[in-house]
Amino acid sequence: MCFVTGGRAGMRPMDHSVLKCCLFSLFLLTVSASGTLSNSAVPTIQPLSNTASASQPANTATSSSATTPSCTTRRCLASMLIAKEARSPPQSPRCISIIRVPSIVYETLSVDTKNLRFESRLEVPLSWEDPDLSWNTSVYHHDVVVLPVSKIWTPELHVTNGVQTTMKHGNKDLLVHSNGTIEHMVIMNTVVGCEVNLYNYPFASDFCAIALNVWAISGCGMFLDFGNVSKTSANRGDWLTEEVELNAKGGRDDRNYLWVSLKMRSENPFLSLVLPSILIILADVGSFSLPLGESKRIPFKVKLVLSFIMFLNILKDLLPGGGQCSPIIRKHFCFCLVILVLSTLQSMVLTRLAKCGTLWPCSLSKSKDSLLKDTDNEEVSKSDITVIKLKASEEKKNTALQKVVKFLDKMAAQDQKKARRHRLANKVDLICFCIYLTVLIVYAVVILYFSFGSSCEINHLEFCEY
Template identity: 90%
Template sequence: MRPMDHSKLKCCLFSLLLLTVSSSGTLSNAAITTIQPLSNTASVVQPSNTANSGQPSNTATSSSAATPSCTTRRCLASMLIAKEALSQPQSRRCISIIRVPLIVYETLSVDTKNLRFESRLEVPLSWEDPDLSWDTSVYHHDMVVLPVSKIWTPDLHVTNGVQTTMKHGNKDLLVHSNGTVEHMVIMNTVVGCEVNLYNYPFASDFCAIALNVWAISGCGMFLTFGNVSKTSANRGDWLTEAVELNAKGGRDDRNYLWVSLKMRPENPFLSLVLPSILIILADVVSFALPLGESKRIPFKVKLVLSFIMFLNILKDLLPGGGQCSPIIRKHFCFCLVILVLSMLQSMVLTRLAKCGTLWPCSRSKSKDSPLKDTDNEEESRPDITVIKLKASEEEKNSPLLKVVKFLNKMAAQDQKKVRHHRFANKVDLICFCIYLTILIVYTAVILYFSFGSRCEIDHLEFWH
């Protein structure tokens, strides 16, 4: 006989066992589960009370569904990131209210040459996004931190800004369970502002920073502001006195910061105004220098050149034009004209004191020479006989007569120079009195316009 296969033997034994169980009906479930692994082809035998065991299994399933699949804060953050909330929250009114509880302002610099000023703003933001909310009874966390790059954030812009850069204050933002998002941005903006420099260096003015968001046809964003504070840091010659928040015409889409600026007058006064005053005083005192010694003219030329140097410095500091041109520019132009006229007056009077005429010296000598020739001709007209009779006597006294004539001629020239010099000094005194009177009147006028008058500028004309 052929040997019996082992698998067939196992099947026969298992069939015999089943027959025994069916006859007795007392085999336990534990025995079945113990015997089941003996065959790979046998089916799983269910117990007779499967209907009763189904109810507890449903209870277990519902309890597992009520328990969240993730309980950690990182897992919750991953779930919120997976929503990809990269667009503006869509509300029924098609708008999002962006709350700005506090703005921290700081003036960085004021460019009086190009009429611009740079400032720095720290702006905390808060808004609602229902898609980022969760049930705290399921996820036991009140807030979670999410990366900025994965969540939508509002974009602010400056309407009158020449150059504006906005960066996030942090790479993360805070999200509350009710969908409130908190974030902060830092803005550096350069604003074109025609600063009123009419009373420079005693200037003070206001400048506007129009801070707004995108909105069109009733959709977009709207800002609601809280308080505004400024840092105590003041750089350069300008001080930030106050910062206020206003809205042009009561409109929500025309919000601006009203920045009050005031200039420190010490530095420009000591470097520009005071030197101009001292140069004019030196020019007034220079009238005491004598005309004939040629010391006054070189001194006045030096004063004019030094004043031109200060005028070039002023040109690099102040703008070339504008609605309210600085009055100090007119002051420097007037002082330069006065100095040049004073120098020309000294040149003319020096010429008058030396030659007694305004014509060049070579031309005046040529005019005097014909007179001398006519005098010689008139002296030669007497009778030749009289000259011959006295010739012998004059030959004896000719050296003495020459000396006397030379001395008389020198005395006449000295008297003539004295008369010219006296006349030039009288004219110089009259010019000095006129010069001093003009300066006194000009001082009163410039003080009135510097402190008694103002020039107004519309700083919100960019909205017109």
């Protein structure tokens, strides 16, 4: 602080020093005032800057958590997808889910001609989309994850005309792609009731259908989009799988079926069923060469009939079942049995004719023979009386010679009669043989025509008529 003393004359020498003192004092006051203001503002401004600096890392952490995934491994991603519990079908805006079937591997397991059923095995890969199981690959750097099949919904296929169908998963896991596409495989064993056309058995061939579909009603549900079909193990027992095609009844997507072409390998059935019956018939034809009067033909024919009946009883399980088109082989066996029995009866009748000269029953013929014998005895007794009288009258000469001559004449007459009966029986037997052989030739032509030139039609798609 500066003080001025003295008068006007005394102040001049002190002007510059006083001015400097006043400026310095003013500077000090200004500095002290600014220091006081700054000290009083620090407690108020400093907390705001601390709050701003604290909020900055929080915002940074929030944005960082929004761009950084909570887990980076496939297992963690799989657990996150499982937690969604997607156990219901995908719900699209059109209420339609397309199940793609890229390929089907078909195999015929067995063909039951007795019960008219056949069993097959199908390997069916499936693919469908579920948007709820998709994820962003820029956040989760994985294109595919493996999920347990028990935690995710899978489509269920069914066979419309199946008698018994079992479907199992080809694996306990499935693949899920980042765009929501799911890949899986199922294995189906199905027994289908198919009325196989056995009209030309054992030269049979036919088609059978396997209606493979999924659930759909009133335009809502699932529809199958098929690819190609292939087959494995074409030979199954006596049946050969020639071709497998995929068709749709009436062009509708909900009536899909596999059209399986089957053909029978006729070697084994022909050798075990048809050939033995032909050989038995040929043996019966050869039995006509046996003579009638020696009683050898009838036992042989009876053995043939019994052998054929035993043959049918043994092979009855191999014979195909009936149905809309009954197999010709059943009629063939019936014809063979009837012709064998008729041939045996014909031989019995002709043997009777050759021996007795009559077709009357045994009791009547015996009574007639006894009557003839009594007449002969009566004639003999009368001749004896005559001889006795001649003996008495002519001194009993030449009586023994007359008896011998009469006996020889009688034997010659009987031999001639027997020869006539045999000639008649042989002529009738020859006529019966010609008729028998003609019937067999006509039958052979007819059976060959029906076996190869005739057919029977069966509607295998009757289950689709709804």
